[in-house]
Amino acid sequence: xxxxxxxxxxxxxxxxxxxxxxxxxxxxxxxxxxxxxxxxxxxxxxxxxxxxxxxxxxxxxxxxxxxxxxxxxxxxxxxxxxxxxxxxxxxxxxxxxxxxxxxxxxxxxxxxxxxxxxxxxxxxxxxxxxxxxxxxxxxxxxxxxxxxxxxxxxxxxxxxxxxxxxxxxxxxxxxxxxxxxxxxxxxxxxxxxxxxxxxxxxxxxxxxxxxxxxxxxxxxxxxxxxxxxxxxxxxxxxxxxxxxxxxxxxxxxxxxxxxxxxxxxxxxxxxxxxxxxxxxxxxxxxxxxxxxxxxxxxxxxxxxxxxxxxxxxxxxxxxxxxxxxxxxxxxxxxxxxxxxxxxxxxxxxxxxxxxxxxxxxxxxxxxxxxxxxxxxxxxxxxxxxxxxxxxxxxxxxxxxxxxxxxxxxxxxxxxxxx
Amino acid sequence: xxxxxxxxxxxxxxxxxxxxxxxxxxxxxxxxxxxxxxxxxxxxxxxxxxxxxxxxxxxxxxxxxxxxxxxxxxxxxxxxxxxxxxxxxxxxxxxxxxxxxxxxxxxxxxxxxxxxxxxxxxxxxxxxxxxxxxxxxxxxxxxxxxxxxxxxxxxxxxxxxxxxxxxxxxxxxxxxxxxxxxxxxxxxxxxxxxxxxxxxxxxxxxxxxxxxxxx
Numbered sequence: 001x002x003x004x005x006x007x008x009x010x011x012x013x014x015x016x017x018x019x020x021x022x023x024x025x026x027x028x029x030x031x032x033x034x035x036x037x038x039x040x041x042x043x044x045x046x047x048x049x050x051x052x053x054x055x056x057x058x059x060x061x062x063x064x065x066x067x068x069x070x071x072x073x074x075x076x077x078x079x080x081x082x083x084x085x086x087x088x089x090x091x092x093x094x095x096x097x098x099x100x101x102x103x104x105x106x107x108x109x110x111x112x113x114x115x116x117x118x119x120x121x122x123x124x125x126x127x128x129x130x131x132x133x134x135x136x137x138x139x140x141x142x143x144x145x146x147x148x149x150x151x152x153x154x155x156x157x158x159x160x161x162x163x164x165x166x167x168x169x170x171x172x173x174x175x176x177x178x179x180x181x182x183x184x185x186x187x188x189x190x191x192x193x194x195x196x197x198x199x200x201x202x203x204x205x206x207x208x209x210x211x212x213x214x215x216x217x218x219x220x221x222x223x224x225x226x227x228x229x230x231x232x233x234x235x236x237x238x239x240x241x242x243x244x245x246x247x248x249x250x251x252x253x254x255x256x257x258x259x260x261x262x263x264x265x266x267x268x269x270x271x272x273x274x275x276x277x278x279x280x281x282x283x284x285x286x287x288x289x290x291x292x293x294x295x296x297x298x299x300x301x302x303x304x305x306x307x308x309x310x311x312x313x314x315x316x317x318x319x320x321x322x323x324x325x326x327x328x329x330x331x332x333x334x335x336x337x338x339x340x341x342x343x344x345x346x347x348x349x350x351x352x353x354x355x356x357x358x359x360x361x362x363x364x365x366x367x368x369x370x371x372x373x374x375x376x377x378x379x380x381x382x383x384x385x386x387x388x389x390x391x392x393x394x395x396x397x398x399x400x401x402x403x404x405x406x407x408x409x410x411x412x413x414x415x416x417x418x
Numbered sequence: 419x420x421x422x423x424x425x426x427x428x429x430x431x432x433x434x435x436x437x438x439x440x441x442x443x444x445x446x447x448x449x450x451x452x453x454x455x456x457x458x459x460x461x462x463x464x465x466x467x468x469x470x471x472x473x474x475x476x477x478x479x480x481x482x483x484x485x486x487x488x489x490x491x492x493x494x495x496x497x498x499x500x501x502x503x504x505x506x507x508x509x510x511x512x513x514x515x516x517x518x519x520x521x522x523x524x525x526x527x528x529x530x531x532x533x534x535x536x537x538x539x540x541x542x543x544x545x546x547x548x549x550x551x552x553x554x555x556x557x558x559x560x561x562x563x564x565x566x567x568x569x570x571x572x573x574x575x576x577x578x579x580x581x582x583x584x585x586x587x588x589x590x591x592x593x594x595x596x597x598x599x600x601x602x603x604x605x606x607x608x609x610x611x612x613x614x615x616x617x618x619x620x621x622x623x624x625x626x627x628x629x630x631x632x633x
Binding site: 171 | 598599602605607616620
């Protein structure tokens with residue numbers, strides 16, 4: 001008897017045990033789905049929740065690795081130990097071992113705490129509620145370290161993850177039942193609970209908080225942060241696109257996010273409708289702001305001037321907008337389900353993100369607020385899309401010719417021939 | 419000889435747990451969310467409601483046979499408004515700072531659903547002694563939850579209890595703060611109270627499963 005059968009009989013035997021969901025979780029993770037295609041090509045794949053989650057996690061890995069390099073790069077750059085790179089995405093000055101090791105040292109603990117705390121709570125709830133462990137946390141656990149500043153104290157992350165998983169997800173019934181995106185719930189909690197660690201001009205570069213106020217003080221201002229203060233950002237367009245800018249760990253590289261997004265679209269995991277419409281929404285809000293500036297409706301001394309005159313399409317390159325659109329807005333649980341609804345939902349996310357980031361310098365990052373808000377409205381949008389469809393079809397019914405049912409004709413024939 | 423008969427004792431004890439105005443009947447939530455960022459404000463609010471509801475229930479119960487039922491709501495409002503004004507004036511006279519913290523919420527006791535609810539549901543149909551016990555019981559049930567919420571929100575949000583720093587000093591970094599602990603700003607804002615109330619309801623229902631409504 002092979003290991004696989006042994007585990008299977010073990011599983012059957014111990015079905016009633018308290019710890020069964022934990023064992024079952026690992027077992028299904030490694031050994032299911034057990035079916036393989038035997039003949040015919042009409043069955044394409046058994047994409048279960050686990051496969052879906054793994055695909056998203058895979059598309060996030062490049063962002064994570066880039067984030068590690070960028071953590072080190074931003075730190076050494078701010079210290080003045082290295083020169084800014086200028087040879088494109090593959091500049092040797094960026095992809096150095098020093099950068100990576102520092103990043104690994106800072107980012108890996110975030111990943112471990114995020115997964116450790118989140119999965120522990122998930123397992124605990126499965127044991128209490130006696131249901132199968134779901135893989136819902138795999139993506140959340142990967143997203144969380146990517147959307148927080150690198151110097152965030154680990155205990156804060158642990159508290160926030162516990163809050164996000166319990167209040168954001170488990171109280172609603174676990175994976176697939178949550179109203180709000182758990183990763184963003186965690187970020188929102190951190191943002192309101194510990195604002196000094198989540199915003200400002202210090203937290204985005206490793207070491208900036210520790211050295212603040214000393215002679216070695218370094219700055220870690222993000223592009224949006226400096227714009228909100230009316231200053232011109234000192235980064236080139238290509239730096240923004242490649243991601244050589246300060247920001248949350250894994251959200252800076254628009255290039256890699258774009259690749260991840262394409263991967264998700266082509267593997268049909270994420271909705272291209274949401275991504276496209278969110279981009280359109282962001283562009284149109286940006287265009288409106290640019291238009292207001294061009295029309296001269298807003299004086300130059302206004303505190304919104306710098307952000308409003310920021311080139312409309314560049315909004316997509318800075319902050320977490322691209323990351324949010326690709327990996328957060330497309331969450332199938334909390335987003336709209338209907339195709340028409342997805343267009344509306346995505347458009348409003350982009351639109352509101354840019355609006356919040358311009359009009360509320362207190363929250364220079366509008367993306368997570370916009371997505372959480374639209375998460376709340378997604379069911380309403382779907383409701384009206386479905387109602388609209390029903391109305392349309394009822395109207396069609398009024399003008400339709402209804403033929404007699406086939407069974408009626410048979411009955412009529414029977415009576416005729418009888 | 420017990421001080422209260424079993425029936426009378428239940429009038430006080432029931433609202434404390436299994437028929438709590440906040441966690442079971444979900445009444446009086448607005449004030450529970452608004453003023454519980456500090457324990458002191460919670461306690462004062464609880465005491466104010468205790469006075470208003472205890473006295474109000476007795477007054478309404480005494481008047482119950484002479485109030486024409488068509489205008490009973492107006493009469494109830496007059497009674498509760500009178501009592502609330504007394505509370506408000508006393509607070510302004512003896513605890514001015516606190517009355518500023520509580521701001522409009524003392525005045526809004528008038529609209530607290532628990533008070534009108536007890537007048538309508540109990541005082542109009544029972545004698546003064548029973549009404550008094552019922553009023554005290556419900557106000558205590560309300561107060562207990564307020565104090566629980568206030569305790570957690572002040573402890574986690576400001577690191578103090580009744581204004582005394584119990585976790586150390588965040589500025590000079592003593593006590594817990596020396597270890598890197600920081601106050602949770604989320605607990606200061608009203609949404610946190612909603613979540614704390616939710617957790618209290620959760621804990622209560624998982625301890626006593628008969629309280630869970632049929633889905």
